[in-house]
Amino acid sequence: MTIGRPTSVALLLAGALVTATEAQQASGPMVISSDAQLAALAESLLPDLAERSGLELRAPVRLERRSRAHLIAYLESKLDEEFPPEEARAVVDAYSLLGLVPPDLDLRAVLLGLYTEQIAGFYEPDSTALFVLDDQAEGDMEALLVHELVHAIQDQNADLAALTGPDVGSDRATAAQAAIEGHATLVMMEFMAEQMMGMRLDLALLPDLAAQLRPAVEGMRTQFPALAQAPRVIQESLLFPYLEGAAFVQSLWSAGERIAPFGDYMPTSTEQVMKGSVADRPVEIALDVSGGHVVDDDVLGRLAIGVLLDEHVGPAAQEIADGWEGDRYALVELSDGTRGLIWYVLWEDATSRDRFADALGGVLSRLGADATLARTEAAGIPATVLRVGTVADVTVGVRVTDDP
Numbered sequence: 396m397t398i399g400r401p402t403s404v405a406l407l408l409a410g411a412l413v414t415a416t417e418a419q420q421a422s423g424p425m426v427i428s429s430d431a432q433l434a435a436l437a438e439s440l441l442p443d444l445a446e447r448s449g450l451e452l453r454a455p456v457r458l459e460r461r462s463r464a465h466l467i468a469y470l471e472s473k474l475d476e477e478f479p480p481e482e483a484r485a486v487v488d489a490y491s492l493l494g495l496v497p498p499d500l501d502l503r504a505v506l507l508g509l510y511t512e513q514i515a516g517f518y519e520p521d522s523t524a525l526f527v528l529d530d531q532a533e534g535d536m537e538a539l540l541v542h543e544l545v546h547a548i549q550d551q552n553a554d555l556a557a558l559t560g561p562d563v564g565s566d567r568a569t570a571a572q573a574a575i576e577g578h579a580t581l582v583m584m585e586f587m588a589e590q591m592m593g594m595r596l597d598l599a600l601l602p603d604l605a606a607q608l609r610p611a612v613e614g615m616r617t618q619f620p621a622l623a624q625a626p627r628v629i630q631e632s633l634l635f636p637y638l639e640g641a642a643f644v645q646s647l648w649s650a651g652e653r654i655a656p657f658g659d660y661m662p663t664s665t666e667q668v669m670k671g672s673v674a675d676r677p678v679e680i681a682l683d684v685s686g687g688h689v690v691d692d693d694v695l696g697r698l699a700i701g702v703l704l705d706e707h708v709g710p711a712a713q714e715i716a717d718g719w720e721g722d723r724y725a726l727v728e729l730s731d732g733t734r735g736l737i738w739y740v741l742w743e744d745a746t747s748r749d750r751f752a753d754a755l756g757g758v759l760s761r762l763g764a765d766a767t768l769a770r771t772e773a774a775g776i777p778a779t780v781l782r783v784g785t786v787a788d789v790t791v792g793v794r795v796t797d798d799p
Contacts, residue, residue: 428458437540444544447582449653453551457524470510474503477561485691489726492736492763492783496626508621515539518546520556541586545579553657566665566696569632573668574656577640599648612638628702635698639668646671666697678721678741679797686789687727695722707761708754715754718747727786735784737791741776748777
């Protein structure tokens with residue numbers, strides 16, 4: 396997710412073509428499960444899903460039912476492992492200084508509430524096992540399995556936990572999650588549509604897929620109370636993988652091949668997902684801070700910048716955000732224990748930079764503390780630097796770590 400560090404568990408919020416080889420099928424079942432009914436349904440689905448996904452089914456899939464109590468215990472353990480309380484506090488401090496969340500937000504409780512409210516099944520990369528909750532109606536099981544079985548096939552071809560892990564940064568992890576969930580969502584939609592229509596359907600040919608998906612995805616804001624009550628930036632980061640991710644994968648398929656969004660086709664930023672192309676990479680930078688202790692540093696990214704501008708500026712927010720070229724913030728703790736934020740944003744050109752500076756500069760009072768915004772350059776690239784809180788005496792050097 397954009398706010399915080401995504402857990403590696405693949406979540407279901409709503410519910411070259413290669414199939415399993417003869418050698419695999421001869422060596423044993425495609426599904427390992429103590430539930431014969433569940434195994435039979437999954438076995439009937441897997442070869443078709445592998446073909447639709449454009450990925451190879453390399454090994455049997457482990458599949459079991461689990462209680463909601465088991466799910467909660469698993470999610471709590473993942474939050475403790477990948478998002479401990481001190482990291483959650485740092486993320487809230489940074490985002491509250493930007494005026495995106497309340498300063499007293501209990502982020503871990505919000506995330507746990509969101510996940511337990513929405514999940515019907517999940518694929519666990521740690522144990523390479525797929526679990527469905529035992530409180531799900533049997534009539535919903537096929538659609539649930541279709542989506543989650545795609546995750547199991549994906550994980551046999553790419554390391555899902557590594558792609559979305561805490562070390563890659565929020566924006567990059569959200570982009571990867573969009574590719575992963577968008578791929579599974581598109582395969583699920585195509586499979587279910589063909590079940591209803593009784594004929595083969597190629598969703599790559601469907602015009603403006605995002606517009607057709609948006610009403611259903613937007614409806615989740617009211618369908619799930621915990622989601623509806625979450626800050627806007629959390630809502631957007633949770634819904635983004637399903638809406639924009641599916642559109643991104645559709646853009647890969649539009650060339651006529653079932654391209655899976657991994658390897659060279661894996662997006663590294665939410666901007667690439669929104670553009671439907673991995674051609675334009677953002678500029679990656681590092682901040683060298685002196686005069687304070689860096690508690691947290693991360694990339695806000697195109698998605699979150701769009702939310703920030705939409706929240707504080709309003710009209711033309713997305714058009715302004717389109718000029719984004721890269722960014723990084725540092726949450727800095729001073730000797731007296733106070734924390735402030737320093738945020739550098741790179742822009743495509745001076746015009747894009749000035750539009751952002753003019754827009755955000757007029758609403759600095761909406762941020763979480765006293766703030767200044769300056770126009771500058773970083774490594775010869777037009778940039779802005781925002782300082783929020785008592786960090787005026789903190790010095791920062793900017794290094795480009797990866798050329799566009």
